[in-house]
Amino acid sequence: MKFKMLYSFLNTDLQLIEKQLEAAIQADSPVLRQASLHLLQSGGKRIRPVFVLLASKFGNYDIHVIKHVAVALELIHTASLVHDDVVDDADLRRGSATIKSKWDNRVAMYTGDYIFARALEVMSHIDNPSAHQILAKTMVELCLGEIEQIKDKFNFEQNWRTYFRRIKRKTALLIASSCQLGAIASSADKEVCQKLYKFGYYVGMSYQITDDILDFTGSEEELGKPAGGDLRQGNITLPVLIAREDPKLRMIIETVHEAISNKEMDIIIKAIKDSGSIEKAAEVSNLYLKKAFAELEGLPSNQARKTLSQIAKNIGKRKF
Amino acid sequence: MKFKMLYSFLNTDLQLIEKQLEAAIQADSPVLRQASLHLLQSGGKRIRPVFVLLASKFGNYDIHVIKHVAVALELIHTASLVHDDVVDDADLRRGSATIKSKWDNRVAMYTGDYIFARALEVMSHIDNPSAHQILAKTMVELCLGEIEQIKDKFNFEQNWRTYFRRIKRKTALLIASSCQLGAIASSADKEVCQKLYKFGYYVGMSYQITDDILDFTGSEEELGKPAGGDLRQGNITLPVLIAREDPKLRMIIETVHEAISNKEMDIIIKAIKDSGSIEKAAEVSNLYLKKAFAELEGLPSNQARKTLSQIAKNIGKRKF
Numbered sequence: 177m178k179f180k181m182l183y184s185f186l187n188t189d190l191q192l193i194e195k196q197l198e199a200a201i202q203a204d205s206p207v208l209r210q211a212s213l214h215l216l217q218s219g220g221k222r223i224r225p226v227f228v229l230l231a232s233k234f235g236n237y238d239i240h241v242i243k244h245v246a247v248a249l250e251l252i253h254t255a256s257l258v259h260d261d262v263v264d265d266a267d268l269r270r271g272s273a274t275i276k277s278k279w280d281n282r283v284a285m286y287t288g289d290y291i292f293a294r295a296l297e298v299m300s301h302i303d304n305p306s307a308h309q310i311l312a313k314t315m316v317e318l319c320l321g322e323i324e325q326i327k328d329k330f331n332f333e334q335n336w337r338t339y340f341r342r343i344k345r346k347t348a349l350l351i352a353s354s355c356q357l358g359a360i361a362s363s364a365d366k367e368v369c370q371k372l373y374k375f376g377y378y379v380g381m382s383y384q385i386t387d388d389i390l391d392f393t394g395s396e397e398e399l400g401k402p403a404g405g406d407l408r409q410g411n412i413t414l415p416v417l418i419a420r421e422d423p424k425l426r427m428i429i430e431t432v433h434e435a436i437s438n439k440e441m442d443i444i445i446k447a448i449k450d451s452g453s454i455e456k457a458a459e460v461s462n463l464y465l466k467k468a469f470a471e472l473e474g475l476p477s478n479q480a481r482k483t484l485s486q487i488a489k490n491i492g493k494r495k496f
Numbered sequence: 497m498k499f500k501m502l503y504s505f506l507n508t509d510l511q512l513i514e515k516q517l518e519a520a521i522q523a524d525s526p527v528l529r530q531a532s533l534h535l536l537q538s539g540g541k542r543i544r545p546v547f548v549l550l551a552s553k554f555g556n557y558d559i560h561v562i563k564h565v566a567v568a569l570e571l572i573h574t575a576s577l578v579h580d581d582v583v584d585d586a587d588l589r590r591g592s593a594t595i596k597s598k599w600d601n602r603v604a605m606y607t608g609d610y611i612f613a614r615a616l617e618v619m620s621h622i623d624n625p626s627a628h629q630i631l632a633k634t635m636v637e638l639c640l641g642e643i644e645q646i647k648d649k650f651n652f653e654q655n656w657r658t659y660f661r662r663i664k665r666k667t668a669l670l671i672a673s674s675c676q677l678g679a680i681a682s683s684a685d686k687e688v689c690q691k692l693y694k695f696g697y698y699v700g701m702s703y704q705i706t707d708d709i710l711d712f713t714g715s716e717e718e719l720g721k722p723a724g725g726d727l728r729q730g731n732i733t734l735p736v737l738i739a740r741e742d743p744k745l746r747m748i749i750e751t752v753h754e755a756i757s758n759k760e761m762d763i764i765i766k767a768i769k770d771s772g773s774i775e776k777a778a779e780v781s782n783l784y785l786k787k788a789f790a791e792l793e794g795l796p797s798n799q800a801r802k803t804l805s806q807i808a809k810n811i812g813k814r815k816f
């Protein structure tokens with residue numbers, strides 16, 4: 177079943193959110209228009225707004241309140257994508273950035289800032305201090321996750337704990353907060369808010385691990401870039417950490433460096449794929465999914481719960 | 497009289513704010529420690545917190561509420577300084593950035609993001625939706641100002657209106673908001689909040705124009721960089737816009753480009769200084785100051801009002 181089919185009953189509300197997203201970043205600057213394009217193209221699934229809306233169904237669902245939360249969270253996600261596009265030195269050294277894109281480096285940074293600020297503006301319609309605290313804390317963690325990821329590039333000494341903390345900060349917390357803030361803004365029971373937060377957290381962890389697996393197993397066509405791109409860029413993900421436990425594999429993995437040739441890289445990627453570490457990483461992802469399902473069981477049984485469960489199943493099975 | 501002497505009665509409260517500023521960005525990352533250094537070194541005056549505290553004196557002054565506003569605004573200012581340090585292409589092309597500083601480019605960006613997020617976390621203690629709305633709008637404008645400044649580099653077609661809009665966004669609004677939010681968070685009368693906002697706006701405009709003048713008239717020792725740095729970097733400020741009204745000067749000003757030699761640049765700077773445009777720009781700055789004083793006259797007469805007036809006078813007279 178297609179992802180979007182799972183929540184077609186939200187279509188009208190999601191269309192409203194789509195309009196508000198576009199309206200929020202209207203500005204007569206070309207770069208800002210480019211960013212809107214990024215916004216529209218990057219996240220067809222609008223997974224964060226979907227989680228916000230579904231979580232709100234456990235309280236007093238009012239789209240005209242909840243839309244602010246959904247739009248704010250999607251804008252924060254978008255701003256972080258825009259900042260991800262800011263070229264770093266590594267890219268510059270490889271010469272892969274055009275002069276034009278370099279010229280736009282600071283502009284891209286301020287565009288991300290601008291979208292962040294718009295997110296806050298939208299969120300300021302929510303009159304609930306604890307919602308603002310949760311969002312601010314999530315953003316703090318998100319930034320720490322980004323800084324860690326840069327610091328940990330090509331650091332082969334990192335362990336599972338480092339990896340889990342990083343994907344928690346980079347991905348899982350924003351999904352957890354989407355669920356939690358949807359519930360809080362619709363005045364759901366405290367216990368329900370907490371369970372939804374945990375559900376989002378576990379789903380987010382599973383989602384990111386799956387993403388990191390697909391970076392190895394996906395075809396160039398599916399990924400839009402050659403497989404193994406994470407490792408190539410020095411991002412050490414779970415399949416690599418598992419493969420590295422074999423001393424022989426460890427030796428060849430640690431030869432990876434920025435200027436490695438495609439031929440050498442292909443050999444290393446194949447070795448990781450053949451080692452069984454992909455399957456083991458998938459097991460870890462499934463463990464998180466199971467924890468997510470367990471949280472759902474404690475929630476009132478309704479259509480939203482059913483849909484959250486289906487989305488989680490879909491995340492487990494997705495191929496790209 | 498020294499700047500800080502003007503508000504020595506705020507010393508205890510300012511020391512508290514200093515501690516909270518340090519606490520807010522504590523983290524065990526070296527880059528974040530560097531940013532804290534930036535924070536501590538850059539703003540000895542803490543002009544934004546000072547304005548917040550003084551404005552709060554017109555309402556129910558409670559340092560344990562108001563400190564959140566003061567710290568948040570100073571953090572936002574600091575984050576914007578950190579983002580200003582992100583190297584753009586122009587710097588790269590000139591080769592002035594070391595590999596190390598280039599490597600830290602993205603890290604500096606995320607550090608700025610982190611400080612922004614910390615600011616929001618601090619601000620979330622304020623239970624007043626309109627305060628959050630004002631802050632978010634100010635941040636939106638700040639970003640637009642930064643984007644405009646980059647876009648308008650070496651654009652000799654811009655006019656006074658463009659310049660005023662840019663310095664409003666880049667500088668004046670944050671000072672205006674500091675005054676306004678201090679007043680709002682201490683529940684001052686609506687009219688008082690409005691007057692303080694306008695006072696801050698006019699002072700901020702005057703402050704920035706003076707800054708732009710000092711960039712021409714200051715010595716290399718005072719500025720910590722050669723005079724005329726703004727124009728050298730393509731930032732067209734009021735003295736340049738005034739000088740450009742003379743067709744002869746216009747011709748030589750428009751020869752300025754990124755790779756101009758110091759010798760050529762010195763001739764152009766001297767021509768601008770000799771043209772009388774510095775004095776005319778100072779008149780404009782003074783006009784804004786007069787408007788600021790006029791706003792103060794409508795406020796209750798108290799020590800805070802007296803101090804705001806003295807600070808404004810000081811801004812008019814400052815030499816660097």
